[in-house]
Amino acid sequence: MIRTFACTSLAAALVALGLAACGSDSGSSGAAAGSIQIWEGYTGPEAKVFAHLVSEYDTQHPGTKVTSLFVNNDNSLQKVLTAVRGGSLPDIAYLYGSWAPNVAQIPQVVNLTKTVSRPGVNWPDFWVGERDVATVNGKVIGIPALVDNLAVVYNKTLFAQAALQPPQAGWTWDQFSADARRLTDAAKKQYGTAYVTPGSEDTVWHWEALLWEAGGQLLTAGNKKAAFDSAAGLKALTTLRTMAVTDHSMYLDPTDSAYGNLFNSGKIGMLVTGPWDLSTFPNAKYGVQVMPSFAGASGGHQTISGPDNWVIFNNGAAHVTAAQKFLLWLTAPAQVRYFSLRTGDLPTRQSVTDAAGFDQQMDKALPGVSTFIANLGNVRQSRPQIATYPKISQALGTMVVSVLLGKAAPQAALSTAAQQVNQILANPNG
Amino acid sequence: MTDPAAALRRRSRPASQARRRLPRAAEQFSGWAFVTPGAVIILLFGAAPIVWSAIMSFQRSNLLSPSTPYVGLRNYRQLAHDPIVGQAIQHTLIYTILFVPGTMLVGLFLAVAMNRKIRFISVYRTAAYATMAISTISEALVFIWLFDPSYGLVNYFLSLLGIPQQQFLNSPTEALYVILVMTIWGWTGFAVVIYLAALQGVPQSLTEAAAIDGASSWATFRRVTLPLLSPASLFLAVWLTINALQLFDEVYLSTQGGPLNATTVLVYYLYDQAFQDFNFGYASAIAYVLFLFILVITAIQFRVGRRFTHYRS
Numbered sequence: 001m002i003r004t005f006a007c008t009s010l011a012a013a014l015v016a017l018g019l020a021a022c023g024s025d026s027g028s029s030g031a032a033a034g035s036i037q038i039w040e041g042y043t044g045p046e047a048k049v050f051a052h053l054v055s056e057y058d059t060q061h062p063g064t065k066v067t068s069l070f071v072n073n074d075n076s077l078q079k080v081l082t083a084v085r086g087g088s089l090p091d092i093a094y095l096y097g098s099w100a101p102n103v104a105q106i107p108q109v110v111n112l113t114k115t116v117s118r119p120g121v122n123w124p125d126f127w128v129g130e131r132d133v134a135t136v137n138g139k140v141i142g143i144p145a146l147v148d149n150l151a152v153v154y155n156k157t158l159f160a161q162a163a164l165q166p167p168q169a170g171w172t173w174d175q176f177s178a179d180a181r182r183l184t185d186a187a188k189k190q191y192g193t194a195y196v197t198p199g200s201e202d203t204v205w206h207w208e209a210l211l212w213e214a215g216g217q218l219l220t221a222g223n224k225k226a227a228f229d230s231a232a233g234l235k236a237l238t239t240l241r242t243m244a245v246t247d248h249s250m251y252l253d254p255t256d257s258a259y260g261n262l263f264n265s266g267k268i269g270m271l272v273t274g275p276w277d278l279s280t281f282p283n284a285k286y287g288v289q290v291m292p293s294f295a296g297a298s299g300g301h302q303t304i305s306g307p308d309n310w311v312i313f314n315n316g317a318a319h320v321t322a323a324q325k326f327l328l329w330l331t332a333p334a335q336v337r338y339f340s341l342r343t344g345d346l347p348t349r350q351s352v353t354d355a356a357g358f359d360q361q362m363d364k365a366l367p368g369v370s371t372f373i374a375n376l377g378n379v380r381q382s383r384p385q386i387a388t389y390p391k392i393s394q395a396l397g398t399m400v401v402s403v404l405l406g407k408a409a410p411q412a413a414l415s416t417a418a419q420q421v422n423q424i425l426a427n428p429n430g
Numbered sequence: 431m432t433d434p435a436a437a438l439r440r441r442s443r444p445a446s447q448a449r450r451r452l453p454r455a456a457e458q459f460s461g462w463a464f465v466t467p468g469a470v471i472i473l474l475f476g477a478a479p480i481v482w483s484a485i486m487s488f489q490r491s492n493l494l495s496p497s498t499p500y501v502g503l504r505n506y507r508q509l510a511h512d513p514i515v516g517q518a519i520q521h522t523l524i525y526t527i528l529f530v531p532g533t534m535l536v537g538l539f540l541a542v543a544m545n546r547k548i549r550f551i552s553v554y555r556t557a558a559y560a561t562m563a564i565s566t567i568s569e570a571l572v573f574i575w576l577f578d579p580s581y582g583l584v585n586y587f588l589s590l591l592g593i594p595q596q597q598f599l600n601s602p603t604e605a606l607y608v609i610l611v612m613t614i615w616g617w618t619g620f621a622v623v624i625y626l627a628a629l630q631g632v633p634q635s636l637t638e639a640a641a642i643d644g645a646s647s648w649a650t651f652r653r654v655t656l657p658l659l660s661p662a663s664l665f666l667a668v669w670l671t672i673n674a675l676q677l678f679d680e681v682y683l684s685t686q687g688g689p690l691n692a693t694t695v696l697v698y699y700l701y702d703q704a705f706q707d708f709n710f711g712y713a714s715a716i717a718y719v720l721f722l723f724i725l726v727i728t729a730i731q732f733r734v735g736r737r738f739t740h741y742r743s
Contacts, residue, residue, distance in 0.1 A: 078705060081493040102708055105494040189580050197600070198686040254599045254689055255574045262581070390706050401689055405600065429490060 035065035036091040041073035089313040091323040097133035101387040104136035110312040129305035129379035142309025149303040167289040180249040183269030192249035194259040199397035210236035215298035229418035237410040244404040275372040288368035305379040395420040487714035505715035526674040537621020545629040562619035570683035573612040602692035628662035664735040
C-alpha cells in the first residue's frame with residue numbers, strides 16, 4: 001500500500017512538475033520587466049559579434065537583461081506564428097523583410113512610426129530600400145537589421161584567360177552577354193554565368209532587378225494590376241533567355257546550392273549575387289562590379305535589395321519600452337559600424353559609410369565588399385509591400401524558369417504570368 | 431429464526447467488498463497517474479493538432495491575424511479546381527507506385543545476397559544499413575552532384591555508353607525520377623534490415639526439405655522462402671507507402687518542387703501553401719485529403735495483403 005501511494009504521488013508530482021515547466025516556458029511576459037528576449041539567427045562571426053554587443057549593452061544598462069535565443073532565420077516566422085497562438089512571443093524577433101506585409105497583420109506587432117521619428121534616431125539615415133521594407137501601408141513595423149544587394153562577382157583569372165577586359169562600372173547587358181559567351185568553354189565545362197532556377201523568390205528577384213533597369217515596373221501604381229507584361233519585361237526576359245537557351249553560356253542551378261562551389265572552382269565566369277557569397281569564394285581570384293545596364297533604357301544602373309527587420313512584439317508597456325531602447329541602441333551608428341567591420345555585413349546606415357577609411361577597412365575584412373556598399377546607392381525601388389507578394393512571386397518564378405528551360409517563349413510566358421498575377425490581385429483570398 | 435451462516439455472509443459482504451474496493455481505487459488512481467504524463471503529451475502534440483487542423487480546414491486562416499472566419503467547404507471545393515493539386519496528386523501517386531516496389535525489390539535482393547556466411551559479412555550489412563544512418567541533407571547533396579547535368583558522374587557514365595547528356599533535375603520530365611532514385615537509395619538499408627531479420631527466421635528444415643524433394647533453388651525461394659517473408663513484405667509495403675505519400679525532405683532540399691512544379695508532391699504543396707502563402711486553412715484541407723488517401727490505401731493494403739500473407743504460428 002505504502003509503495004503504491006509513494007509511486008502514485010511521485011507520478012503525480014512528475015506531472016505537476018512537467019506542467020509547471022511548460023508554464024514557466026511560455027513567455028517572457030512572466031519575466032521581470034527589465035529583461036527582454038530576442039530571437040535571432042546569427043551564426044559564425046555574426047553570432048560572436050552580436051553576443052558581444054548584447055553583453056556590452058547589459059553592462060551599460062544594469063537594470064536590463066537581454067537574453068537572445070537562436071532561431072534559424074528560415075524558420076523564425078513559423079515559430080513566431082506558433083508563439084502568437086501560444087501567447088509566448090519574444091520581445092524582439094529578426095524577421096525577413098519579404099514577410100513584412102504578412103507580419104504587419106499580427107496584432108501584437110508594435111507600431112514604431114513614432115519611435116523612429118524621435119530626435120536622435122535619424123530615420124532617413126537608413127537606406128531607402130530598408131525603410132521601404134520596414135514600412136507597411138505607411139506604418140513602420142520594424143527597424144532595419146540587415147541590408148544587401150545584387151552585383152556582379154567575376155573571376156579575374158578566367159577573364160584574363162579569355163583575354164577579356166574586366167567589366168567597367170558603365171557596362172551594359174550586351175557586354176555581359178558577350179563576355180559570358182567568350183567565357184563559355186564546353187570542353188572545359190566552363191560557363192560564362194549562372195542563374196538559380198528553383199522558381200523561388202531567389203529566381204524572381206534577380207529578374208526583377210533587370211526589369212527595373214530596363215525601365216519596367218512589376219505592378220501598376222497602387223498595386224492594382226500587373227505591369228511587367230511590357231517592352232521592359234520582354235527585354236529583361238529575352239536577355240536571360242539568350243544566354244540560357246541560345247548561347248548555352250548560363251549554368252542553370254535548380255538546387256540553388258551548386259553555383260557557389262562552381263564559381264569557387266573556376267567553372268563560372270560571372271555571378272549576379274550578393275555580398276553574403278563573397279566569403280565562400282576563397283579559391284577564386286574575384287572582382288566585384290555593379291550590375292550592367294540596358295543601353296538606352298531609362299532605368300540606368302539599378303539593383304535590388306532584400307533587407308531584413310527587427311520586429312517588436314507587445315508583451316506589456318515595460319517590455320516594449322525596454323525593447324525599443326535596446327533596438328535603438330543596437331541600430332545606432334556606432335554599433336552598426338562595429339558590427340559591419342567585424343562581420344563584413346553591409347552597414348544599415350548611410351552615415352557609417354561616409355566615414356573616411358571605412359570602405360578600405362571593410363575591403364580588408366571582406367575583399368570586394370566596398371562595391372556592394374557603393375551599390376546600395378543604386379537601390380532605388382523595392383518589391384511591392386503587399387500580403388499577396390508570395391503568390392505573385394510563384395507565378396513569376398514559373399515564368400522565368402519556363403523561359404530559361406526553353407519551355408516557353410518570353411512573350412507567351414509574360415502574358416500567362418500577367419494573367420495569373422491579375423487574378424491574384426483581384427482575388428487576394430482565392 | 432436466523433441462519434447463522436447467512437448472517438455471517440450479510441455481515442461479511444460489505445467488509446469484503448470494502449476491502450476489495452479500496453485497493454482497486456488506489457491501484458486505478460496510480461495506474462492513471464502513470465499513464466497521465468504520456469497521455470497528456472500524446473493529446474497535446476498528437477490529438478490536439480489533428481483536431482485543430484480539422485477545424486482550420488473549414489476556416490480562412492493565415493495564423494497571423496486573429497480573424498479566422500468559417501468558410502464551410504470552400505477550401506475543399508477550391509482543391510477540386512486547383513490544377514497544381516491535380517499535378518501534385520499525380521506526382522505523389524507515380525512516385526509511390528514506383529518507390530514502394532522498387533525499394534522492396536532492391537532490399538530483398540541485397541538481403542538475400544547478404545543472408546549467408548561469407549567473410550566480412552558484417553561489413554556489408556553495416557554498409558547497407560548506413561544509407562539509413564546518413565542524414566537526408568547529406569544524401570540530397572551527394573545526389574545533386576551525382577546528377578548534375580554538366581559535372582555529375584551519372585552523365586559521365588552515360589556518355590561512356592554513348593547516351594547523350596541528360597538534364598536530370600533541370601528537366602521537368604526527369605526530376606521526379608532522380609528523386610525516386612535518391613529516396614530508394616536512402617530507404618534500402620531499412621528494407622534490407624527487415625528482410626534480413628525475416629530471412630533468418632526461415633527454418634532451414636523447410637528449405638532443406640524442398641531441396642531433398644528436388645526443388646531447384648529458384649523454386650525453393652519462390653515457393654518456400656518468399657511466402658514465409660510475406661509478413662515482412664506486408665509491413666514494408668504499408669510502412670513505405672505511408673512514407674512515400676508523405677515525401678517532403680528530398681524535394682525541399684533538391685528541387686523545391688520544381689522545375690515547373692514537376693516534383694511538387696502533396697506534402698510539399700501543403701508546406702508551400704502554409705508557410706510561403708500563409709493559406710493555413712487551405713493547407714489543412716490538403717492535409718486532410720492526404721490523410722484520407724493514406725487511410726484508404728493502407729486499408730486496401732491490409733485487406734489485399736492478408737490474402738497473400740502467411741503467418742507461421
